[in-house]
Amino acid sequence: MGKRRVxxxxxxxxxxxxxxxxxxxxxxxxVGNHFPNxxxxxxxxxxxxxxxVVLQVGNGIRNNTRAIxxxxxxxxxxxxxxxxxxxxxxxxxxxxxxxxxxxRFNALDQGFFNSPTLSKYTKAGASIINRNPTAWYxxxxxxxxxxxxxAVNNPIIAQYGLVGKVVAVTxxxxxxxxxxxxxxxxxxxxRGSTGTATFGIVRGTFKRTSRLDADGNLQMLFRxxxxxxxxxxxxxxxxxxxxxKDVPIGKVEQIQLEPSGLLKTAYIKPLEDLESLEEVYIVxxxxxx
Amino acid sequence: xxxxxxxxxxxxxxxxxxxxxxxxxxxGIKPDLIMLFTIYMALHHRPLYGAFWGLGAGILEDFYLGRxxxxxxxxxxxxxxxxxxxxxxxxxxxxxxxxxxxxLVTFAGQVFVAFLSLGVGVQWTINDxxxxxxxxxxxxxILVPVSYPWIHHSFGKGWLKYRxxxxx
Numbered sequence: 090m091g092k093r094r095v096x097x098x099x100x101x102x103x104x105x106x107x108x109x110x111x112x113x114x115x116x117x118x119x120v121g122n123h124f125p126n127x128x129x130x131x132x133x134x135x136x137x138x139x140x141x142v143v144l145q146v147g148n149g150i151r152n153n154t155r156a157i158x159x160x161x162x163x164x165x166x167x168x169x170x171x172x173x174x175x176x177x178x179x180x181x182x183x184x185x186x187x188x189x190x191x192x193r194f195n196a197l198d199q200g201f202f203n204s205p206t207l208s209k210y211t212k213a214g215a216s217i218i219n220r221n222p223t224a225w226y227x228x229x230x231x232x233x234x235x236x237x238x239x240a241v242n243n244p245i246i247a248q249y250g251l252v253g254k255v256v257a258v259t260x261x262x263x264x265x266x267x268x269x270x271x272x273x274x275x276x277x278x279x280r281g282s283t284g285t286a287t288f289g290i291v292r293g294t295f296k297r298t299s300r301l302d303a304d305g306n307l308q309m310l311f312r313x314x315x316x317x318x319x320x321x322x323x324x325x326x327x328x329x330x331x332x333x334k335d336v337p338i339g340k341v342e343q344i345q346l347e348p349s350g351l352l353k354t355a356y357i358k359p360l361e362d363l364e365s366l367e368e369v370y371i372v373x374x375x376x377x378x
Numbered sequence: 379x380x381x382x383x384x385x386x387x388x389x390x391x392x393x394x395x396x397x398x399x400x401x402x403x404x405x406g407i408k409p410d411l412i413m414l415f416t417i418y419m420a421l422h423h424r425p426l427y428g429a430f431w432g433l434g435a436g437i438l439e440d441f442y443l444g445r446x447x448x449x450x451x452x453x454x455x456x457x458x459x460x461x462x463x464x465x466x467x468x469x470x471x472x473x474x475x476x477x478x479x480x481x482l483v484t485f486a487g488q489v490f491v492a493f494l495s496l497g498v499g500v501q502w503t504i505n506d507x508x509x510x511x512x513x514x515x516x517x518x519x520i521l522v523p524v525s526y527p528w529i530h531h532s533f534g535k536g537w538l539k540y541r542x543x544x545x546x
Contacts, residue, residue, distance in 0.1 A: 108452065110448075111448035111451065111452050112448070112494075112497075114447045114448040115446045115447065115448045115449045115452075115494055115497075115498055116497075116498050118445055118446055118447040118448075119445060119446060119498055119499070120445050122445060124447070126441060126444045128441040129441040129442055129443075129444045132392075132438070132441055132442050133442070136389065136392065136393050136442075139393060140393050140396065140397050143393065143394075143397040143398060144397045144400075147397060147398060147400075147401050150401075151401055218397075219393070219396035219397060219400075220396055220397075220400040221396060221400065221406070221408075223395070223410075223443065224403075224406050224407060224408060224510055224514070225491075225495055225500060225502075225510075226500075230396065257444045257445060259444065264444065271501060272500070272501075
């Protein structure tokens with residue numbers, strides 16, 4: 090009896106099916122998948138304390154030396170602030186508008202965590218331990234996982250408003266897709282100066298203009314006749330089942346008429362500075378709530 | 379000691395891009411350290427070992443990221459095989475040449491990741507994808523002069539050198 094030989098065709102077929110299997114697996118396990126990942130969970134459990142410490146030290150160094158590394162930016166910021174102060178002092182109407190807007194935000198800030206929609210959910214604080222492990226998605230990793238009751242699709246909020254939602258959970262960590270990533274969308278409403286609500290979908294522009302722009306932005310489409318103005322506040326509408334109602338998202342910064350003339354796009358600046366976040370709140374929300 | 383050091387470097391390659399390099403990113407671009415380390419491993423081992431290393435590192439990264447299982451396993455295996463193929467033709471002692479090799483192999487690896495990502499529905503413009511791919515390849519290449527001489531020396535005479543049992 091001679092040794093059984095493996096033919097080249099056999100190897101090619103085997104490799105073909107292996108690659109096919111991997112491609113199917115890649116397709117099935119996209120962002121927000123529910124496949125169990127115990128190895129990943131164990132890895133995160135071991136590595137997250139180290140990541141947390143490294144990120145904390147890095148944040149400390151960055152915050153304490155920001156003025157040195159970004160001297161030109163700080164200088165420019167200083168100039169801009171001086172101009173702003175002069176402009177605000179000189180323009181009384183502008184000042185009134187700013188004061189009113191400030192009062193509105195303060196009221197929101199104070200009532201935010203006691204709002205009827207948020208008060209019924211448990212909220213847990215979490216620290217950010219990792220930012221965008223790869224540049225392909227705008228994500229952050231939090232130091233709370235399924236052991237702490239975190240589940241996929243739990244909304245993430247911070248002091249002033251919405252940050253994103255959980256897309257993956259391990260026992261000790263969870264991954265959050267930020268608002269600015271184009272892969273996620275939020276059902277939202279804009280409350281105009283008259284108090285009437287206009288509904289729409291907020292999308293991140295991270296993928297639309299330049300996904301590499303870490304600042305990112307949000308945009309929302311409206312009909313031409315909709316009453317939307319610069320400075321209007323954008324809130325979650327509560328539709329879609331993921332985000333609770335009335336969580337602030339951002340403020341309209343710019344409105345542009347589409348070339349067709351039928352629609353207009355509102356460019357929205359998130360209330361939260363997503364780049365400098367260090368702590369967030371996880372809204373523990375069971376499916377369907 | 380050798381394997382412990384290799385494992386530590388692998389784990390560091392996993393956590394550094396999301397921590398230290400989030401402070402040293404250029405417009406969101408950061409190096410792909412696992413890919414860089416896989417290239418180094420492939421350059422200093424036989425092709426089959428390099429490919430196994432690439433596969434192992436890829437599986438670990440897939441588990442760590444928890445999405446698109448198989449994407450990095452497939453990519454890093456390919457990266458290791460390509461690095462080994464080039465290493466048989468190019469001189470490993472020539473650091474500028476290795477810098478070019480790292481740039482080219484990382485570029486190819488990132489193109490493959492982009493190809494797979496676009497295949498599963500991640501929406502990127504060609505311009506942005508090209509910017510990211512070139513950026514990551516450049517960043518990895520820039521890290522070569524500061525990391526390769528040390529790694530190469532260690533594989534030749536230091537802690538990373540393979541020692542047969544009778545020498546230990």
